[in-house]
Amino acid sequence: MNNSADKATIRSAALVLGLASIIAVHVMDLTAKMQEVPYIGFMYIGVIVVAGFLIHRVMSGATRLDFLAAAGLAGAVIVGYVVNRTVGMPGATGDIGNWWEPLGFLSVVIETWVVVLGVTAARAAVLLSPVATTIPEAVGVSSS
Numbered sequence: 536m537n538n539s540a541d542k543a544t545i546r547s548a549a550l551v552l553g554l555a556s557i558i559a560v561h562v563m564d565l566t567a568k569m570q571e572v573p574y575i576g577f578m579y580i581g582v583i584v585v586a587g588f589l590i591h592r593v594m595s596g597a598t599r600l601d602f603l604a605a606a607g608l609a610g611a612v613i614v615g616y617v618v619n620r621t622v623g624m625p626g627a628t629g630d631i632g633n634w635w636e637p638l639g640f641l642s643v644v645i646e647t648w649v650v651v652l653g654v655t656a657a658r659a660a661v662l663l664s665p666v667a668t669t670i671p672e673a674v675g676v677s678s679s
Contacts, residue, residue, distance in 0.1 A: 539659075546656040547593050550605055553649035554586045554593070557609065560642045561586075572627040582612055599660040606653025609646040616643055 561579045569576035585608055592601040616639060618624060623631045630636065 543656070543659065546652060546659065547597055550597075550602070550649065550652045550656060551590050551593050553609070553645055553652060554590045554605060556645045557586045557612065557642070557649065558583050558590075560638060560645065564638055571629075572624070575624065575627055578615070582608065597656070597660075599657045602653045602657035602660060604653075606650045606657070609649035609653065613643060613646050613650070616646075 561583050565576055565579050565583075568579055586605075589601060589605045589608065592598075593605070619627065619630050620632065620634055620639075623629075630639070634640070
């Protein structure tokens with residue numbers, strides 16, 4: 536393996552760990568959410584399923600789109616957290632101002648990590664893309 540491949544492997548492994556952590560946090564809180572506000576529980580299930588799908592994609596040879604999807608998922612969850620803690624959601628206003636609840640705070644830290652990893656991995660995938668090295672040949676520019 537070369538240095539770029541090593542970095543890509545490390546980025547992918549770290550992203551898988553982050554996505555698995557998002558799943559773990561939401562599974563831990565799922566039962567309570569289903570009892571308190573079922574529609575939020577169903578959103579948790581959506582996050583869990585999509586994160587699991589993205590783990591599969593990343594482990595099967597991720598594309599730039601997979602990295603961006605992971606960052607987008609984590610970013611969407613952060614937005615949901617901020618809405619829930621600022622203005623609340625229909626039927627769920629009990630967490631307004633509760634920024635330091637341990638599981639929620641851990642979730643935001645993990646999701647921020649996944650956003651950063653996803654964006655940097657997508658950027659690196661563009662920089663390392665074989666398409667970038669074949670563009671001159673595709674437009675008829677010879678290297679000789």
